[in-house]
Amino acid sequence: MAKEEQDKILDEVTQSDYKYGFSSDIDTDSIAKGLNEDVIRLISSKKNEPEFMLEFRLNAYRHWLTLKMPEWAHLDIPPIDYQEIIFYAAPVQKAKLESMDDVDPEIRATFDKLGIPLDEQKLLSNVAVDVVMDSSSVKTTFKEVLAEKGIIFCSFSDAVQDHPDLIQKYMGSVVSYRDNFFAALNSAVFSDGSFVYIPKGVRCPMELSTYFRINAENTGQFERTLIVCEDESYVSYLEGCTAPMRDENQLHAAIVEIIVKDNSEVKYSTVQNWYPGNKEGLGGIYNFVTKRGICEGVNSKLMWAQVETGSAVTWKYPSSILKGDGSSSEFYSVAVTNHHQQADTGTKMIHIGNNTKSTIISKGISAGKSNNSYRGLVKVVKNCEGARNFSQCDSLLLGDKCGAHTYPYLEVHNKSAKVEHEATTSKIGEDQIFYCNQRGISTEDAIGLIVNGYAKEVINKMPMEFAVEAQKLLAISLEGSVG
Amino acid sequence: MLSIKDLHASINGKEILKGVNLEIKPGEVHAIMGPNGAGKSTLAAVLAGRELFEVTKGEVIFEGKDLLDLAPEDRAREGIFLGFQYPIEIPGVSTVNFMKTAVNEHRKYKGLEPLKASDFLKLMRDKKALVEIDSKLTNRSVNEGFSGGEKKKNEIFQMAMLEPKLAILDETDSGLDIDALRVVANGVNKLKTPENSTIVITHYQRLLDYIVPDVVHVLFDGRIVKTAGKELALELEAKGYDWIKEELVK
Numbered sequence: 001m002a003k004e005e006q007d008k009i010l011d012e013v014t015q016s017d018y019k020y021g022f023s024s025d026i027d028t029d030s031i032a033k034g035l036n037e038d039v040i041r042l043i044s045s046k047k048n049e050p051e052f053m054l055e056f057r058l059n060a061y062r063h064w065l066t067l068k069m070p071e072w073a074h075l076d077i078p079p080i081d082y083q084e085i086i087f088y089a090a091p092v093q094k095a096k097l098e099s100m101d102d103v104d105p106e107i108r109a110t111f112d113k114l115g116i117p118l119d120e121q122k123l124l125s126n127v128a129v130d131v132v133m134d135s136s137s138v139k140t141t142f143k144e145v146l147a148e149k150g151i152i153f154c155s156f157s158d159a160v161q162d163h164p165d166l167i168q169k170y171m172g173s174v175v176s177y178r179d180n181f182f183a184a185l186n187s188a189v190f191s192d193g194s195f196v197y198i199p200k201g202v203r204c205p206m207e208l209s210t211y212f213r214i215n216a217e218n219t220g221q222f223e224r225t226l227i228v229c230e231d232e233s234y235v236s237y238l239e240g241c242t243a244p245m246r247d248e249n250q251l252h253a254a255i256v257e258i259i260v261k262d263n264s265e266v267k268y269s270t271v272q273n274w275y276p277g278n279k280e281g282l283g284g285i286y287n288f289v290t291k292r293g294i295c296e297g298v299n300s301k302l303m304w305a306q307v308e309t310g311s312a313v314t315w316k317y318p319s320s321i322l323k324g325d326g327s328s329s330e331f332y333s334v335a336v337t338n339h340h341q342q343a344d345t346g347t348k349m350i351h352i353g354n355n356t357k358s359t360i361i362s363k364g365i366s367a368g369k370s371n372n373s374y375r376g377l378v379k380v381v382k383n384c385e386g387a388r389n390f391s392q393c394d395s396l397l398l399g400d401k402c403g404a405h406t407y408p409y410l411e412v413h414n415k416s417a418k419v420e421h422e423a424t425t426s427k428i429g430e431d432q433i434f435y436c437n438q439r440g441i442s443t444e445d446a447i448g449l450i451v452n453g454y455a456k457e458v459i460n461k462m463p464m465e466f467a468v469e470a471q472k473l474l475a476i477s478l479e480g481s482v483g
Numbered sequence: 484m485l486s487i488k489d490l491h492a493s494i495n496g497k498e499i500l501k502g503v504n505l506e507i508k509p510g511e512v513h514a515i516m517g518p519n520g521a522g523k524s525t526l527a528a529v530l531a532g533r534e535l536f537e538v539t540k541g542e543v544i545f546e547g548k549d550l551l552d553l554a555p556e557d558r559a560r561e562g563i564f565l566g567f568q569y570p571i572e573i574p575g576v577s578t579v580n581f582m583k584t585a586v587n588e589h590r591k592y593k594g595l596e597p598l599k600a601s602d603f604l605k606l607m608r609d610k611k612a613l614v615e616i617d618s619k620l621t622n623r624s625v626n627e628g629f630s631g632g633e634k635k636k637n638e639i640f641q642m643a644m645l646e647p648k649l650a651i652l653d654e655t656d657s658g659l660d661i662d663a664l665r666v667v668a669n670g671v672n673k674l675k676t677p678e679n680s681t682i683v684i685t686h687y688q689r690l691l692d693y694i695v696p697d698v699v700h701v702l703f704d705g706r707i708v709k710t711a712g713k714e715l716a717l718e719l720e721a722k723g724y725d726w727i728k729e730e731l732v733k
């Protein structure tokens with residue numbers, strides 16, 4: 001990245017707290033709070049869904065009722081009252097939108113504030129964007145250009161209407177509603193999300209991106225993303241997330257499913273900046289996400305790159321199932337926690353096909369009174385020959401009231417596997433800060449420099465403009481964390 | 484330029500500086516010598532604003548300003564440079580990025596625009612040549628994995644980039660072989676102007692063959708106990724510090 005850009009970022013960084021914390025005054029169509037079968041039927045009928053969808057939702061709901069929230073994560077979460085949450089809220093819009101000019105000006109103003117390229121001119125920057133506000137997809141740009149190549153990029157709801165066969169075939173095929181508590185909940189009540197389909201032999205010519213925004217009060221956001229890459233295809237996808245500052249905790253429980261076929265490649269980048277709560281730990285998003293991809297085809301590739309600075313609580317383990325022979329997956333993560341934030345994140349790499357390869361680079365940064373845990377599983381099944389894994393888990397501590405924990409789990413059932421794990425813990429020292437100060441660099445800027453240096457390996461894996469945003473976020477989220 | 488009056492400083496309640504007095508005029512080179520543990524590095528750190536040390540008494544005026552009132556980064560921007568006895572490693576931060584941030588912060592303080600990328604790179608090139616430092620070093624992360632001598636060279640390079648009014652070089656000669664010593668001393672000499680001043684903290688007379696001081700001080704147990712011309716350095720070299728101790732007792 002250009003050095004000027006970095007400097008500019010660091011300049012900007014010196015003023016702000018959570019700068020995405022505004023809320024917009026938009027009419028919303030929401031249903032009464034609480035959860036039961038009628039609520040699920042109502043969501044399904046509001047979305048005019050085919051019968052198989054309602055069935056899927058009800059099955060998931062009935063399964064969810066039999067489950068308890070998981071307790072094994074290194075997290076301290078007060079009980080969540082699911083009857084106090086509104087499970088569906090969508091901005092009210094008149095008719096179906098044909099052009100950008102039809103989008104509600106308030107919504108557009110919101111997205112302008114977020115710096116999301118909704119404007120036509122920004123389309124030149126080669127990013128197609130789907131925007132999900134509260135529960136509903138607001139606008140997908142670039143649809144026509146993509147359609148020429150046979151690429152489908154649309155909201156999940158549109159996909160249910162326009163491509164029910166694809167949805168029925170792939171939805172729940174990687175993350176079953178039986179997978180876990182939050183996967184079951186999401187499957188029951190999810191309201192929207194994004195769908196991507198890349199046909200055989202097509203390289204998607206632009207980054208595809210979804211911005212998720214929680215706006216309405218007391219609502220939960222439950223979205224699903226489904227990406228299917230047919231043989232010999234490629235796509236780079238990014239999701240960004242923000243929310244207003246509110247004193248109550250809000251729930252976000254998402255599912256991401258990715259299917260990668262023969263010789264195809266998917267890059268999935270996340271910049272997660274849900275509201276983390278205030279300095280005293282009041283408010284913030286509870287973020288429970290199940291993300292999983294399957295490298296189904298031979299020599300298929302899946303890369304996860306994520307910068308996570310937001311949320312009061314994060315529970316998230318993007319995972320790859322390496323089924324095709326010669327398939328590979330890489331996981332690059334920076335997770336920042338500050339103040340009272342808690343994060344329990346990591347990845348799972350499941351080696352099934354022969355000569356499969358995985359790389360895990362995890363960088364945790366903890367400040368304030370926060371807790372940051374890495375939890376990673378590398379599993380090699382019995383019949384898998386020649387699997388390789390390299391894992392590196394680094395923790396960086398700012399101050400001595402925060403915690404970093406690393407839990408690597410290895411389950412290797414085949415002797416030919418080569419699995420390596422390295423871990424380091426370091427501190428930003430008072431001596432490093434003073435050295436920077438002595439060269440005329442303020443403490444905030446010094447931390448920005450050091451942290452971005454530490455996270456460079458991960459940030460470099462992200463598409464350029466998201467890398468810029470990620471750098472900004474890192475510096476912003478650590479403001480006021482020393483002294 | 485710099486006036487230190489009755490400066491006392493302590494760490495964890497233990498007094499290290501016990502009343503230091505020092506006057507430095509523009510263009511002068513002062514050497515501060517003294518045995519290990521005398522408080523030389525402490526004096527340098529206190530002048531640079533390290534908060535680890537508590538100033539309990541005294542005043543320091545730099546260019547008409549109360550230095551002790553300024554944050555460490557502002558002291559740097561006012562023109563105080565400390566060449567560290569043990570330079571710090573900053574993994575992942577490239578020397579180029581580090582220096583660019585530093586130079587532009589200095590410029591901002593003076594109300595100047597940030598340097599254009601091309602101008603900055605030219606400045607880097609010129610200063611690298613001046614202090615004979617290899618691009619192999621400046622392309623790496625700040626001091627990471629540098630040898631002792633390379634770190635010291637890098638300090639002089641940074642000093643050249645920042646053009647301070649007052650440079651405090653803390654044992655810049657230790658750990659250097661004779662060639663490296665010559666290069667470092669040459670760098671310091673080339674950077675000298677009639678306006679800027681230098682404090683050279685050293686153990687050995689050796690460095691003072693190359694950087695010739697106007698005044699030599701002996702710091703002993705937190706006080707400056709002797710001040711004379713450059714011949715004092717030779718005398719210390721020959722006789723050690725014990726005779727000073729004896730003189731003090733008398």
Ligand SMILES: Nc1ncnc2c1ncn2[C@@H]1O[C@H](COP(=O)(O)OP(=O)(O)O)[C@@H](O)[C@H]1O
Binds near residue numbers: 517520521523524526
């Ligand atoms: N961080 C520190 N904590 C405790 N004592 C210190 C610290 N730094 C220096 N000192 C003490 O201060 C005294 C002076 O040290 P220093 O200024 O480094 O001496 P010099 O540079 O002259 O060798 C020594 O007794 C040393 O042990």
Ligand SMILES: [Mg+2]
Binds near residue numbers: 523524525568
């Ligand atoms: Mg010393």
